[in-house]
Amino acid sequence: MRHVLVIVIFAAVLGGGCGPRPAPAPPAPPGGTRVVVDDLGRRVAVPASPRRIVCTSPELTEILFAVGAGSRVVGVVRGCDWPPAARRLPLVGDFSNVSLERVAALSPDLVLATGHEQDRMLEQLRPLGVPTAAFMARDIAGVRRNITTVGALVGAESNARGVVAAFDAALARVDAEVARVPAGRRPRVYLEISPEPLMTVAAGSFVHEEIRRAGGVNIGADLPRPYCRIDGEEVIARDPEVIILCHGATSPRALAARTGWRGISAVRAGRVYEANPDLVLRAGPRLAEGVAQLHALFYRRPGPARPKT
Amino acid sequence: MRRKAITFTALGLILAGVVVAAALIGPGLSPSASLRTLGSAFSAAPAPADGWAIMAHRLTRLAAALCVGVALAMAGTSLQALLRNPLADPYILGIAAGGGFGAAVATALGLGGGAASFTAVNGLAFLGALVAVGAGLTVARAAGILSVHALLLAGVMVGAFFTSLILLVLAIVPARDQHAVFLWLMGDLGSPDITPLKVGFAAAAVGVCGFALVLFSRALDLVALGDEGAFHLGLGVERFKIFILVTASLATAAAVALAGPIGFVGIVVPHALRRIIGPRHLPLLFAAALGGAALVAMGDTLVKASADYFSLPIVPVGVFTALIGAPYFLVLLRWARS
Numbered sequence: 001m002r003h004v005l006v007i008v009i010f011a012a013v014l015g016g017g018c019g020p021r022p023a024p025a026p027p028a029p030p031g032g033t034r035v036v037v038d039d040l041g042r043r044v045a046v047p048a049s050p051r052r053i054v055c056t057s058p059e060l061t062e063i064l065f066a067v068g069a070g071s072r073v074v075g076v077v078r079g080c081d082w083p084p085a086a087r088r089l090p091l092v093g094d095f096s097n098v099s100l101e102r103v104a105a106l107s108p109d110l111v112l113a114t115g116h117e118q119d120r121m122l123e124q125l126r127p128l129g130v131p132t133a134a135f136m137a138r139d140i141a142g143v144r145r146n147i148t149t150v151g152a153l154v155g156a157e158s159n160a161r162g163v164v165a166a167f168d169a170a171l172a173r174v175d176a177e178v179a180r181v182p183a184g185r186r187p188r189v190y191l192e193i194s195p196e197p198l199m200t201v202a203a204g205s206f207v208h209e210e211i212r213r214a215g216g217v218n219i220g221a222d223l224p225r226p227y228c229r230i231d232g233e234e235v236i237a238r239d240p241e242v243i244i245l246c247h248g249a250t251s252p253r254a255l256a257a258r259t260g261w262r263g264i265s266a267v268r269a270g271r272v273y274e275a276n277p278d279l280v281l282r283a284g285p286r287l288a289e290g291v292a293q294l295h296a297l298f299y300r301r302p303g304p305a306r307p308k309t
Numbered sequence: 310m311r312r313k314a315i316t317f318t319a320l321g322l323i324l325a326g327v328v329v330a331a332a333l334i335g336p337g338l339s340p341s342a343s344l345r346t347l348g349s350a351f352s353a354a355p356a357p358a359d360g361w362a363i364m365a366h367r368l369t370r371l372a373a374a375l376c377v378g379v380a381l382a383m384a385g386t387s388l389q390a391l392l393r394n395p396l397a398d399p400y401i402l403g404i405a406a407g408g409g410f411g412a413a414v415a416t417a418l419g420l421g422g423g424a425a426s427f428t429a430v431n432g433l434a435f436l437g438a439l440v441a442v443g444a445g446l447t448v449a450r451a452a453g454i455l456s457v458h459a460l461l462l463a464g465v466m467v468g469a470f471f472t473s474l475i476l477l478v479l480a481i482v483p484a485r486d487q488h489a490v491f492l493w494l495m496g497d498l499g500s501p502d503i504t505p506l507k508v509g510f511a512a513a514a515v516g517v518c519g520f521a522l523v524l525f526s527r528a529l530d531l532v533a534l535g536d537e538g539a540f541h542l543g544l545g546v547e548r549f550k551i552f553i554l555v556t557a558s559l560a561t562a563a564a565v566a567l568a569g570p571i572g573f574v575g576i577v578v579p580h581a582l583r584r585i586i587g588p589r590h591l592p593l594l595f596a597a598a599l600g601g602a603a604l605v606a607m608g609d610t611l612v613k614a615s616a617d618y619f620s621l622p623i624v625p626v627g628v629f630t631a632l633i634g635a636p637y638f639l640v641l642l643r644w645a646r647s
Binding site for chain 1: 335336337338358359361362363364365366367369370416419483484485488489492493497499500501502503504505613616617620622623
């Protein structure tokens with residue numbers, strides 16, 4: 001009993017001494033605050049011109065830098081590796097494991113996060129009193145919108161307009177090329193986002209839209225979930241003409257060694273390629289480059305007839 | 310005698326049925342097209358396009374399932390005799406955790422994926438499994454005597470240690486690698502990286518170990534009676550116990566290296582069959598091999614079919630075997646007590 005008492009007292013002392021303090025008042029923002037509605041449907045009051053931003057998502061970090069607000073980013077998570085300047089910023093943790101203490105220590109006046117998988121972290125941040133906003137893209141239009149919204153959020157509207165214009169121009173160049181290919185001549189594409197488990201993308205993901213936009217026909221379009229497991233057997237049966245490896249864990253050569261995969265049209269024709277996951281799977285400004293890369297791979301002249309083993 | 314004959318006939322029929330179902334069911338090729346493909350081997354009729362590629366994929370997976378089932382059930386049978394404990398399973402000495410740590414390290418170092426030959430995941434999983442057993446064995450063996458109690462305790466501790474190492478790896482690798490490690494820990498036969506060559510290696514190891522266990526089945530009977538009984542019967546008990554342990558562990562490690570630790574097969578199958586056909590290990594080992602092969606292949610076919618026909622998510626077979634294995638065991642316990 002006495003032990004329990006001691007523990008209770010100890011805990012009380014500890015709690016009183018080191019518990020969460022009242023949130024440090026963020027530096028009074030010039031121009032006051034305004035209210036925005038983020039992609040989780042929350043109305044959040046953010047400073048009119050945030051000066052200390054913590055960003056917990058790689059694609060939003062890319063957007064911040066692209067609209068010229070990079071110098072106001074004071075903290076990121078591991079994986080925020082573009083542009084190179086972002087790598088030198090203090091880390092507040094991993095994408096799925098953000099340290100609230102480190103966030104607090106940077107005394108940000110805005111935390112930007114993605115709504116995918118980070119909604120709980122945002123809840124935990126609430127007691128710190130730091131404004132948070134979450135943005136996530138489900139399609140290419142969503143990526144454009146996020147660039148515009150985040151640009152507006154940091155008061156860089158005109159820069160954001162420039163970024164969106166470049167984004168649109170890059171996509172338009174691909175669109176023009178694709179428009180010349182008759183619908184029946186577009187290759188069936190299998191795009192692999194993970195080898196273990198074997199996963200691809202289906203309708204409802206922005207990656208599916210990228211494949212379509214780049215002039216391919218996604219063989220996984222009808223799978224039940226936007227990011228979905230697929231049986232190896234099914235890939236063989238759907239016989240893609242192009243295979244895109246978008247994870248860096250498997251080489252085209254290793255893929256050809258998978259049981260029964262050697263007969264797939266793409267493997268026989270040497271049309272198994274690796275694409276840069278940072279361009280294709282990141283809903284940021286470089287997504288247009290990703291689409292252009294996919295387009296180039298879809299219509300690249302086939303390599304050697306049979307990959308050497 | 311009749312009871313044994315009936316049991317073996319039933320097991321044979323079940324296994325045959327499961328093998329046929331596994332060969333015909335899959336998302337890539339309808340059962341009739343699968344049948345036509347297989348038929349084309351024996352007649353002039355042409356196989357459907359991609360037919361053989363898909364069948365190669367499917368039959369490799371089936372062969373892996375059978376191999377894993379045989380290994381786990383035979384190893385479980387032997388370890389239950391050796392440890393004189395109906396709760397013993399092939400993983401009780403930390404093999405699953407050791408193998409899991411090996412696979413996790415391979416994944417974390419970016420050595421996962423790839424089918425060319427034995428990949429780092431297979432190799433390190435095998436190595437990890439053997440290190441775990443070796444550690445337990447070293448601790449439990451003193452002055453030439455292998456203490457069963459010490460072996461169990463050491464095994465549980467070695468398992469706990471490797472489990473914490475797995476958690477450590479999981480805590481520091483990126484989310485993508487976490488998924489791969491988790492999937493491996495569940496026990497999955499769906500990887501396209503399971504090639505005929507790998508299955509062949511595993512099958513060879515399991516075959517040799519299984520044969521050795523069958524050869525020494527009489528001795529297993531004696532060991533199951535207890536050290537003293539075996540000693541009085543003139544058996545070189547200590548050497549023999551280590552031989553059984555190493556053989557069963559090698560078979561288990563081969564299975565784990567191939568498909569990850571598929572759970573409950575090695576505990577449920579021997580346990581159930583021992584109740585039906587009695588404690589003699591010669592028939593028991595054979596029955597367990599049939600039953601284990603049938604259970605894993607059936608589980609894998611069911612998870613495949615459920616994903617295919619009902620658009621359910623693809624579930625690793627290990628989840629399924631644990632899902633039916635644990636309740637079965639509880640029911641059995643309740644019956645045995647009433």
